[in-house]
Amino acid sequence: MVPGTAVRWRRRVSRLRRTVLAALICVAVVLPLSGAARPEIPAPAPAVVAAPTAGTLDEAYAANRANAAEASRMAAAHGDRHRAAADRSMADPSRRLLAFDGRGAGLVTEVFGDLARADRVAVLVPGSDTSIDTYGRFRAAALALHRQLAAQPSEGTRTAVVAWLGYETPGTISTTVATTGRADRAAPKLRALADILRGITGPGTRLAVLCHSYGSVVCARAADGLDVADIALVGSPGTGADSAAGLHTSARVWAARGADDWVRHVPHLSADLFGSTVGFGTDPVSPEFGARVFAAGDGGHSDYFDTGSVSLTNLARIALGDTTEVTHD
Structure with a gap:
């Protein structure tokens, strides 16, 4: 085979491989859909x-708790005891919604x-x-982070977790889990939250967003215009961008993946299929992406x-902003 022919053959094989991988992703997420609606x-x-x-936070918390209590009553009347219990727990006087x-x-x-007095806020x-039905596991993660922030030495720093x-979510x-559609719709809402937090805490408070799995796609789509100091992506399938620079943010971009995380097997590609873009492109923990990779x-x-x-x-x-203390693999 002449050199030019060999190069063209390799390119065709590469294109075919990418198309097949994307098609497999699409098939994997499309086939099980029947009967999924609730x-x-x-x-x-x-x-x-x-x-x-800062002065009206308690009023906001109380109004949202009252709304959760009413939602619980309506869910119970509808016969959904699981949702009624989940909503009722949100209405507990200790909750800050x-x-x-x-x-x-x-x-x-x-x-x-x-939140009103926090110097560091992690979202x-x-x-x-x-x-709401699965919220308990997400809340447990937030509580664990809140305890960790309190336990780590950072003299005089007041913290909050949102x-x-x-x-x-898809x-x-x-x-939806293999496309950026839900993330694109979520991005302006995340930017709006950051603006709300700034209005409560003031401009001197440091904000960081910690983004898990598909949430990393949301953070990436919101990054341009998101007023935060740090963006951390964990267990990310990709961001829809080729590189950290492609996120167009002045925030520090971090990425990590646990050694036993199944997401490492997700093909890091992006291909147009059936009018939609499937896949999220470059692996965020790869050198090509250019994030600050930390140990997980x-x-x-x-x-x-x-x-x-x-x-x-x-x-x-x-x-906390203790970035020099972050460990790397």
Whole structure:
């Protein structure tokens, strides 16, 4: 085979391989869709709350708790005891709900710590299959981070964590999980949250977003115009951008993946199929992407916020701004 022919052959094989991989992803998420829809659960419209300030936070929390209590009553009347219990737990007087919407899969923004006085605020952005019905596992991650921030030495620093289930997450088994569609719709909402937090805490507070799995796609799509100091991507399938520079942000971009995370097997490609772009491109922990790669230990896809883990320790250091203390593989 002449040299020119060999080069053309390799290019054709490469294109074919990328197309086949993308098609496999598409088939894998399309085939199991039948019967996935869930009946709508009745719930009130969200409480009408003015943009909160440090002085009105308690009023916002109370209004959203009251809305959650009403959502619980409506879900119970509908016969959905599981949702009624989940909503009822949101209405507990100890909960600090910055936002709540019990309709559909549900949306919640919950605060841990004294947000009004915080010097450092970490915003957690969840991945697929996160809803009011599964919120407990996401909340556990936020609580673990909040405890870790309090435990790590950072003299005089006051911290808060915001668990932001502020967008409709895709199902792990769905067509939406392999495209940026949900993330594109979520991005302006995440930017708006950062602006709200700035209005509560003031310009001197350091904000960081810690983004898990599909949540990393959301953070990447929001990055241009997102007023934060750091963006950390963990368990990321990709961002839809070729590089960290392609996110067009002045924030530091971090990335990590646990040694036992199944997402490492996801093909890092992006291809147009059936009118949609499938896949998220360059691996965020690869040298080509150009993020600050940090150690995440031996954990799996759901282990990044496990108490005592290397990943949680490093995520807390990033949130605190102790970036020189972050460990690397």
